[in-house]
Amino acid sequence: MLVYEYLPREFIRLGVVSKAAGLDHREMAAQVRLAQERAGSARLAPREPHTLSELLIAELRRHQWERIAHLMKKEGMAEYVPALDVRGARYERQRLQRLVTDVTEAKRSGACVVEIARHRVYRIDARPAASSAAHVPVLTLHLMKASPDGAAEKAWAVHGRDGGLYQRGGYRITSVEQALLEPGELF
Incomplete structure (x- = not known):
């Protein structure tokens, strides 16, 4: 049985956090604007036939950039430090828990082999x-x-x-x- 190591939402969070590391307020504001523009463009594009779409990806990225910018302002960070992002750490714990749960459920359902797919x-x-x-x-x-x-x-x-x-x-x-x-x- 196939279990995904990362789901699209988790990829997006991880990607934004890794790109945000070390950015100052000015650089973060530029990334937020870019993410907002991409989300706006994606809203105007033709609708895709699946749930996983350019619009979903753009909106999730926008949300993460805005979340990190808000965190920096609230915590008075001069630059973004992922290790100080409590919510980011919680997201990773939740991903690991989901992975354990998915593997356990696969084994419980009688799957002989559980493959963790990247x-x-x-x-x-x-x-x-x-x-x-x-x-x-x-x-x-x-x-x-x-x-x-x-x-x-x-x-x-x-x-x-x-x-x-x-x-x-x-x-x-x-x-x-x-x-x-x-x-x-x-x-």
Whole structure:
């Protein structure tokens, strides 16, 4: 049985905390503005077919940046120090508890083998084939898989079948990029 070491929300928290470490108030304010702008842009983009979406990612990042900026102001921190972030430490304890609970539940359900997966979140873009109408929009979705190839295969398996999103508009997958965590972080 498959258990995820990190869920998308946990990736986002970890990514923001690692980027925020050592930032001063001016740098933090710039990151907050950037996160707010990205969330605003994501609200205007076409809606994705899955819950895990660019909008969800942008909103969760915005929330974390705003939370850390508020903490710095409240605690009078000259720069952000993750070790002084009580809520950040609590989030990590909750992640570890969720992981233990998921493994215990998997074993209790009779799973012979419990695999703790280090999946990442990939952004998959699909565009209409050249012969399709120009007015057909680009389809974007976000999926958790261990590799870019796995993400593309899953996207095609779910949406490439007869009547699926890709088939109706003559789409083909054009790019698969790691969205969470950023390349090189943590793994």
